[in-house]
Amino acid sequence: xxxxxxxxxxxxxxxxxxxxxxxxxxxxxxxxxxxxxxxxxxxxxxxxxxxxxxxxxxxxxxxxxxxxxxxxxxxxxxxxxxxxxxxxxxxxxxxxxxxxxxxxxxxxxxxxxxxxxxxxxx
Numbered sequence: 001x002x003x004x005x006x007x008x009x010x011x012x013x014x015x016x017x018x019x020x021x022x023x024x025x026x027x028x029x030x031x032x033x034x035x036x037x038x039x040x041x042x043x044x045x046x047x048x049x050x051x052x053x054x055x056x057x058x059x060x061x062x063x064x065x066x067x068x069x070x071x072x073x074x075x076x077x078x079x080x081x082x083x084x085x086x087x088x089x090x091x092x093x094x095x096x097x098x099x100x101x102x103x104x105x106x107x108x109x110x111x112x113x114x115x116x117x118x119x120x121x122x
Contacts, residue, residue, distance in 0.1 A: 009059060009069075009117055012110070016056035016072060023049025032093035033082050051075065059117075069117035076111045083107045 023030055027045045034041045055075065058068035086092040086100035095103075 005117070005120060008113060009065065012072070012113055012117070013056045013059040015110075016052050016059070020049045020052025020054075020056060023052070029094070033079075048075075066118055066121045069114050073111060073114040073118055076107060076114060080107055080111070 023045050027042060027049075030045045030048075031041055034044050038044060051071075052075065055068045055071045058064040059072065061068075082093060083100065083104045086094070087097075087104050089097075089100070092100040
């Protein structure tokens with residue numbers, strides 16, 4: 001069973017690192033995710049990318065894995081409202097309504113997985 005959780009931890013780390021790196025490769029893609037009332041949208045996109053990459057890398061370091069899993073859990077909770085909004089919005093922030101319907105369950109999986117890794121001390 002430990003092997004399964006190790007594999008899931010590595011997959012989550014890879015996904016988070018990849019997602020974070022995309023903030024630097026395609027920052028314009030993430031503009032729609034940052035609410036208009038916030039200033040310095042590009043700075044927010046880059047900062048969230050740094051946080052994601054850092055948390056993904058720390059998830060692979062046994063000494064920090066549990067704290068990183070908790071950080072990912074919090075980050076995914078912070079990102080949840082935009083995914084919920086997209087499901088109910090006539091014009092989703094990114095992509096189609098169908099894409100929003102796919103992203104929301106994935107967000108819940110990421111939340112559950114990061115929480116489980118945190119609780120099991122990654």
